[in-house]
Every structure is written in structure tokens, then in C-alpha cells.
Amino acid sequence: MAVKAVKPYRFPPRDTVEKFPAPLLFIGWEDHFMFVAPICVPVPSEAPFQVVIDKVLPEAYGQHPDFARIEWDKVEWFRSGEPFRPDPAKSLKENGLGHKSVIRFRTPGLEGIGGAYF
Amino acid sequence: MSDVFIALQDTDEARPIIEAILADNPKARLTHSPAMVKIDVPQRLVIRRRSIEEITGLPFDLQRIHVSLISLSGHIEEDDDEFVLSWKR
Amino acid sequence: MDTRLEKKKLSLRERYHLMTRGLGWEPTYQPADKVFPFTTYEGIKIHDWDKFEDPFRLTMDAYWKYQGEKEKKLYAVIDAFAQNNGFLNISDARYLNAIKIFIQGVTPLEYYAHRGFAFAGRHFRGEGLRVACQMQSLDELRHTQTEIHAISPYNRFFNGFHHPRHWFDRMWYLSVPKSFFEDANTGGPFEFLTAISFSFEYVLTNLLFLPFMSGAAYNGDLSTVTFGFSAQSDESRHMTLGIECIKFMLEQDEANVPIVQHWIDKWFWRGYRVLTLVGMMMDYMLPKRVMSWREAWEIYGEQNGGALFNDLARYGIREPAGFRDAIDGKDHISHQAWLTFYTYNPLAAFHTWVPTDAELDWLSAKYPESFDKYYRPRLLYLREQEKAGKPVANKNLPLLCNVCQIPMFFTEPGNPRMICYRESVYEGERYHFCSDHCKAIFDHEPEKYVQSWLPVQQILQGNCFKPGTDPTAPGFDPVAAVLDYYELNVGRDNFWYEGSEDQRNFAAWRAAAQNN
Structure with a gap:
């Protein structure tokens, strides 16, 4: 469908990649609502995926008591909702992640504070 | 059968209107909340000018209910004598 | 004493016709479609504009008379409130945080509505519709002014009231109501009326004004109750315009039905999402509570909305596409929103808190x-952390829904454990949504929503710093720079209620009011 308008109606998208310091990556931690919503972080597409685990996630979620207990080899990853196995040594781009990609991770056995997914 | 409702301010000016509604709509149900009154009636609610005038002893212009009105539901029909809310007219 | 003369008066119907019809004219210098360029492009077919009739049959002279009376009453109360130190008689200063949200997020919408109805009144044909839009445009301007006047006494004593106009265009959470209304104001006149008069005013505003204003009364806020009810008395007229306009479109041509249905689907959902804030105000921000969000939703959303859509079924209109999911959300959205504002409180111009034990019990009873x-x-964990001196503050920027612009904290219908993620790709760009319904709105008009001014993306693009800010300077603190751009009084407007200046002042003034 298209916008109905009295004149041609076309405007550039506001959030294209060149406007940001690096492409945006959105990340959600399943069963953990303390930080309410998926996070939004700029991460260079050449950075190895390991950077997400070593740097991005500890900065975002390190405050959470469950975070230190994560067993990273058991973590389940999802890309746009589909199960996916990132290669930590390869870049974000090689792992199929581009500007505004969304990934989620599930940490089996960890279901947040008080069993309330917090 | 769906209800229609009217909500009025709980004020001196609205009191005769509320009284008239309760008299003219036997199935009316009244709920008090702080500062307001809500009246639900199945299908159809009528406000009659004459009923209000009989209570106050003064002439009443039905459009004055605008001053006391908070909210309503249903289709509206108004003339000089009656103000009606209803579903499926 | 004068004897009342029974003059032969014109009937209401006759007066209305004399005062509204024949006011328009056929233009001769320019073709009509150049004078009214926006009446056909949305696809709505109107065969007879005169078929629109205001059932209240309010004429301009009667309008001025009743509005004048309402104003006199209102300003008498506002004066009395200020003269009698009304701000000391509210239930608790926590309550005022709901009023901060109101002046920050709702009052600017009244002004947008004023402009929207001025536009619609100019661009419709048919005097009935034009007069009704003109009156509403004036009403909305009145609401903007009276709300500012009624709330301004609080600005002398409490934080978070001083800069709403500036915040509205900048503050992250205010992009939710702002984008909602800008979406409506940039539609054509028929979509605007369906959006605001019907979906918002008729279907949803009861949820805002009734429990909220009654709540203001319950919490001793005389000033807000009075402007609220004064505004709401206009609202019944607006709601009536909403339903009459829907019927008018549906009755004029069968081809209008699918267009109107799409607008109802869209605007019901847009409005419902904005009301998340109201749910949170009702459940968490009123120290004395009138009813829960869930109860209000059941009465005004489910029962009243249900009755309305049953009635409209004879035109081929069904309930809005998001209606069932909205019902599913009633147990969750107010809590999810409050937790969001609590953890983001360092970035907001009002205070949040963990409810007292009695309030937690009330919530348990209302949300079994x-x-x-x-x-x-x-909430108990947040309380524990706050007591330990390390309140949970979220420093992450959240993913926002590209349509409603709310952080994506809403959960899957039927599964409150799982965040609802939806996405679309349009011309190579990826877009994210909080729900099927926000996604459907985008997919229908992607060219519109690719322009969304999403606060998180704007911050990351460097557009939310004051001119002259150097983000590459050593030790640059982006959060401080954004709060500076917002012109937030850090340490006074923001952070949690416990320990706030508002809390201390209110306690001190109350004590002073009871002693010499």
C-alpha cells in the first residue's frame, strides 16, 4: 500500500546507516525484564561477534545478578526470531548482521529475579 | 442488549437533571464516583425537559445540560423537549 | 415581577438550520476543488454534505453563552485554589507526578487538536461539519489555556512543571504522544476526524478523563478536577462529532466502508498505545485510587466499545483489528510501563517510586x-535495591517501536514472559515494531513512518546535544549532554520520589501549615 497524497510523497528514511557512528545492533535478553526492552547499540560491522559477548553485553547487563552466572557455551541465540549460531571469531557482517538487525539470547536455567523474569 | 450511559458532574446544577433521568428511566442504574455520577440504562436513555422543570419549578433549556455533561455513549437525538441516547436508531 | 411572555420561539431544529445552513457559498473566482483541495484525495465519497447534522444542534450564539459560563466557573475555582494554598491540600505530593505527565504530554495535544480542527473546519465542505469543527477548534484552544492556567500554581512550588513546551519537542517519552498527534494532523481531514473525533474522543477519552478527573477529586486537586470537567463537558460534543462523522461517511457511500475500517483499526491501536501512560497513572500515581486501569478498560473499552462496534456492524464495520490484543494487555501494560519509567527515572522529568505495601496489596487484588x-x-527487588542505596537505573538506550515510539517492552499476547518483536524491511531498510498492529500501520504507509523521529536514533546521530557540544572531547558524558539539551534540572526534576526535593518540601510545608 502507499500513502494517499495530493502530490508525490517521498522522503528519505531518517535512520540510514551513514548517519550513525556504526551500524545499530538491537539485542534482547530473554526472560530478563530489568532493562525492560531490547537495547540499541552502535557496533562496527567488522567487529568480531566476540565483542558483543566481551564488551557490549557486560556493559549493558553486568549490573544484573544473573549475568555473571551465564554459561556462554549454553546460550541460545536468535536472529530476527530464528535460531542462529553466531561464530564469535567472525565479524558481525559475516554473521549476517547488518544495520538495525535484532538478535536475542536465551540463557537456560536463568529466569531472572524471584522467578519473575526480571 | 447494550447499555447507553451518561456521566454528569455531581453538582447542584446537575442534581435535578439526575433526578429527572432516574424518574423517567425506570431501568437506570446510578454509580457515584468522586465528583461525578454515571447513569447506565439498557438501550435507551431519555431526558425530558418537563420533568426537570417540574422538579425545579423553573423553565429549563435542555441545552443547559452542556454545562454539567461529562460524557455519554450511544446515538444522540435532541429537540426542545427531549434528549435521547440510544443504540440502533 | 415580570410575567414571562411565551414568545413564539423557533424550535431548536429551526434555529440550527437558520444558523448553520446557507453560510457557505459556491465559489466563482476559483473552481471548488481548488478552494477545497483536500476533500477527495483520501477516497471518501460524499454525495450530500448537508446530510451531516450536529445532533446537539448547537449554534454559535448558544456556544458562546455556555462556554462563557464554563469559563467563569472555572476561573473562580482556579483563583480560590491559588488563594487558599490549594497545593497543600492534595493527598500526597506523589500525586502531582501524574499532573506533570498531563501538562507535559496531554496539554500540548490539546493545542495540536486546536490546529487539526481548524484545518478540518477550513477544508470540509458542508456547513454543519465546518461549524462543528470550528467549535471544537476553539474548545481545544480553551483547553490548552485553561490547563496551563490551572496547573501553573503548582509550578511555583514543585519541580517538573517549568518547561513543558520545550520538553514536548525533545524529551524521549514525549515523542509518544507527539508522534501520535502529528500522525493524525498530517492525515487528510477525514482521517483526522476518524483518528481524533472517533477513535480517540469517542472510543478512548473516557479512559483518560473520567477515572483521571474523578481521581483528581479524590486526591484533593480542586484545580485539576475543575479544568478536567470543564474540558470534559466539551468532550461530549466532540465525541458526538466523532460518531456522527463516522455514520455520515458510512451512510454516504458503501465504498467508504473499507477506508473507514482501516482508519478505525489504525487509530484505535495508536490511541490504545498512547493510553499506556494513563494506565500507569491510574494504577501507580494516584495515592487515593478510584479504579484500576483494568476496571476502567473493562467498562469503557470492552463494554462501551463493544456496544458501539455491535451497533456499527449494520454498516459492515467490525471491531478494530487490535481489540482482542488490547483486551489481552489489560493485565500487564500499566505495570510494564511503570517499571520502565522507574528504571529510566534519571532521564524523566517526573518522579517514580515503589508502591507501599498497602498499594501492592491493592494491585494484587485488582490484578489477580x-x-x-x-x-x-x-517491584520488591527494586525496593530492596533502593533501600540498599543502589536503585536500579537503566543506562541502556532501548529499541523503540517505529510506529508508536514506545520502548519495546510489550509482551506477546498470551505470553507475558516474552517480548513481542515484529519487523519489516522496506526499500532495504529494517524497521521494528512492538505488535502486529503497529507493523500493519507501517506496512500500509511505509513512506510516512520511514520519517519517524525516534529519540534513541536521534541521540545516537548526535542531534540531541546543545549546539557547540563536542562529543569527541575527553570524558564526554552523553547522558549529561542529552539532559542538558532537554534543559532538565538534574537532581530536582528527575530521579525517584524518595528523597526528592518535592517530597521534602511537601512534608515541610504540611508541617508548617499545621503549626505556627
Whole structure:
């Protein structure tokens, strides 16, 4: 469908990649609502995926008591909702992640504070 | 059968209107909340000018209910004598 | 004493016709479609504009008379409130945080509505519709002014009231109501009326004004109750315009039905999402509570909305596409929103808190399905951390829905454990949504929503710093720079209620009011 308008109606998208310091990556931690919503972080597409685990996630979620207990080899990853196995040594781009990609991770056995997914 | 409702301010000016509604709509149900009154009636609610005038002893212009009105539901029909809310007219 | 003369008066119907019809004219210098360029492009077919009739039959002279009376009453109360130190008689200063949200997020919408109805009144044909839009445009301007006047006494004593106009265009959470209304104001006149008069005013505003204003009365806020009810008395007229306009479109041509249905689907959902804030105000921000969000939703959303859509079924209109999911959300959205504002409180111009034990019990009773299982443990943890001196503050920027612009904290219908993620790709760009319904709105008009001014993306693009800010300077603190751009009084407007200046002042003034 298209916008109905009295004149041609076309405007550039506001959030294209060149406007940001690096492409945006959105990340959600399943069963953990303390930080309410998926996070939004700029991460260079050449950075190895390991950077997400070593740097991005500890900065975002390190405050959470469950975070230190994560067993990273058991973590389940999802890309746009589909199960996916990132290669930590390869870049974000090689792992199929581009500007505004969304990934989620599930940490089996960890279901947040008080069993309330917090 | 769906209800229609009217909500009025709980004020001196609205009191005769509320009284008239309760008299003219036997199935009316009244709920008090702080500062307001809500009246639900199945299908159809009528406000009659004459009923209000009989209570106050003064002439009443039905459009004055605008001053006391908070909210309503249903289709509206108004003339000089009656103000009606209803579903499926 | 004068004897009342029974003059032969014109009937209401006759007066209305004399005062509204024949006011328009056929233009001769320019073709009509150049004078009214926006009446056909939306696809709505109107065969007879005169078929629109205001059932209240309010004429301009009667309008001025009643509005004048309402104003006199209102300003008498506002004066009395200020003269009698009304701000000391509210239930608790926590309550005022709901009023901060109101002046920050709702009052600017009244002004947008003023402009929207001025536009619609100019661009419709048919005097009935034009007069009704003109009156509403004036009403909305009145609401903007009276709300500013009624709330301004609080600005002398409490934080978070001083800069709403500036915040509205900048503050992250205010992009939710702002983008909602800008979406409506940039539609054509028929979509605007369906959006604001019907979906918002008729279907949803009861949820805002009735419990909220009654709540203001319950919490001793004389000033807000009075402007609220004064505004709401206009609202019944607006709601009536909403339903009459829908019927008018549906009755004029069968081809209008699918267009109107799409608008109802869209605007019901847009409005419902904005009301998340209201749910949170009702459940968490009123120290004395009138009813829960869930109860208000059941009365005004489910029962009243249900009755309305049953009635409209004869035109081929069904309930809005998001209606069932909205019902599903009633146990959750107010809690999810409050937890969001609590953890983001360092970035907001009002205070939040963890409810008292008695309030937690009230919430358990009102939300037996969800509160103890999901939300009480979360709030208790926040309380524990706050007591330990390390309140949970979220420093992450969240993913926002590209349509409603709310952080994506809403959960899957039927599964409150799982965040609802939806996405679309349009011309190579990826877009994210909080729900099927926000996604459907985008997919229908992607060219519109690719322009969304999303606060998170704007911050990351460097557009939310004051001119002259150097983000590459050593030790640059982006959060401080954004709060500076917002012109937020850090340490006074923001952070949690416990320990705030508002809390200290209110306690001190109350004590002073009871002693010499």
C-alpha cells in the first residue's frame, strides 16, 4: 500500500546507516525484564561477534545478578526470531548482521529475579 | 442488549437533571464516583425537559445540560423537549 | 415581577438550520476543488454534505453563552485554589507526578487538536461539519489555556512543571504522544476526524478523563478536577462529532466502508498505545485510587466499545483489528510501563517510586492473574535495591517501536514472559515494531513512518546535544549532554520520589501549615 497524497510523497528514511557512528545492533535478553526492552547499540560491522559477548553485553547487563552466572557455551541465540549460531571469531557482517538487525539470547536455567523474569 | 450511559458532574446544577433521568428511566442504574455520577440504562436513555422543570419549578433549556455533561455513549437525538441516547436508531 | 411572555420561539431544529445552513457559498473566482483541495484525495465519497447534522444542534450564539459560563466557573475555582494554598491540600505530593505527565504530554495535544480542527473546519465542505469543527477548534484552544492556567500554581512550588513546551519537542517519552498527534494532523481531514473525533474522543477519552478527573477529586486537586470537567463537558460534543462523522461517511457511500475500517483499526491501536501512560497513572500515581486501569478498560473499552462496534456492524464495520490484543494487555501494560519509567527515572522529568505495601496489596487484588506472579517480585527487588542505596537505573538506550515510539517492552499476547518483536524491511531498510498492529500501520504507509523521529536514533546521530557540544572531547558524558539539551534540572526534576526535593518540601510545608 502507499500513502494517499495530493502530490508525490517521498522522503528519505531518517535512520540510514551513514548517519550513525556504526551500524545499530538491537539485542534482547530473554526472560530478563530489568532493562525492560531490547537495547540499541552502535557496533562496527567488522567487529568480531566476540565483542558483543566481551564488551557490549557486560556493559549493558553486568549490573544484573544473573549475568555473571551465564554459561556462554549454553546460550541460545536468535536472529530476527530464528535460531542462529553466531561464530564469535567472525565479524558481525559475516554473521549476517547488518544495520538495525535484532538478535536475542536465551540463557537456560536463568529466569531472572524471584522467578519473575526480571 | 447494550447499555447507553451518561456521566454528569455531581453538582447542584446537575442534581435535578439526575433526578429527572432516574424518574423517567425506570431501568437506570446510578454509580457515584468522586465528583461525578454515571447513569447506565439498557438501550435507551431519555431526558425530558418537563420533568426537570417540574422538579425545579423553573423553565429549563435542555441545552443547559452542556454545562454539567461529562460524557455519554450511544446515538444522540435532541429537540426542545427531549434528549435521547440510544443504540440502533 | 415580570410575567414571562411565551414568545413564539423557533424550535431548536429551526434555529440550527437558520444558523448553520446557507453560510457557505459556491465559489466563482476559483473552481471548488481548488478552494477545497483536500476533500477527495483520501477516497471518501460524499454525495450530500448537508446530510451531516450536529445532533446537539448547537449554534454559535448558544456556544458562546455556555462556554462563557464554563469559563467563569472555572476561573473562580482556579483563583480560590491559588488563594487558599490549594497545593497543600492534595493527598500526597506523589500525586502531582501524574499532573506533570498531563501538562507535559496531554496539554500540548490539546493545542495540536486546536490546529487539526481548524484545518478540518477550513477544508470540509458542508456547513454543519465546518461549524462543528470550528467549535471544537476553539474548545481545544480553551483547553490548552485553561490547563496551563490551572496547573501553573503548582509550578511555583514543585519541580517538573517549568518547561513543558520545550520538553514536548525533545524529551524521549514525549515523542509518544507527539508522534501520535502529528500522525493524525498530517492525515487528510477525514482521517483526522476518524483518528481524533472517533477513535480517540469517542472510543478512548473516557479512559483518560473520567477515572483521571474523578481521581483528581479524590486526591484533593480542586484545580485539576475543575479544568478536567470543564474540558470534559466539551468532550461530549466532540465525541458526538466523532460518531456522527463516522455514520455520515458510512451512510454516504458503501465504498467508504473499507477506508473507514482501516482508519478505525489504525487509530484505535495508536490511541490504545498512547493510553499506556494513563494506565500507569491510574494504577501507580494516584495515592487515593478510584479504579484500576483494568476496571476502567473493562467498562469503557470492552463494554462501551463493544456496544458501539455491535451497533456499527449494520454498516459492515467490525471491531478494530487490535481489540482482542488490547483486551489481552489489560493485565500487564500499566505495570510494564511503570517499571520502565522507574528504571529510566534519571532521564524523566517526573518522579517514580515503589508502591507501599498497602498499594501492592491493592494491585494484587485488582490484578489477580498477573500482579503477584510477574510484577510484585520485580517491584520488591527494586525496593530492596533502593533501600540498599543502589536503585536500579537503566543506562541502556532501548529499541523503540517505529510506529508508536514506545520502548519495546510489550509482551506477546498470551505470553507475558516474552517480548513481542515484529519487523519489516522496506526499500532495504529494517524497521521494528512492538505488535502486529503497529507493523500493519507501517506496512500500509511505509513512506510516512520511514520519517519517524525516534529519540534513541536521534541521540545516537548526535542531534540531541546543545549546539557547540563536542562529543569527541575527553570524558564526554552523553547522558549529561542529552539532559542538558532537554534543559532538565538534574537532581530536582528527575530521579525517584524518595528523597526528592518535592517530597521534602511537601512534608515541610504540611508541617508548617499545621503549626505556627
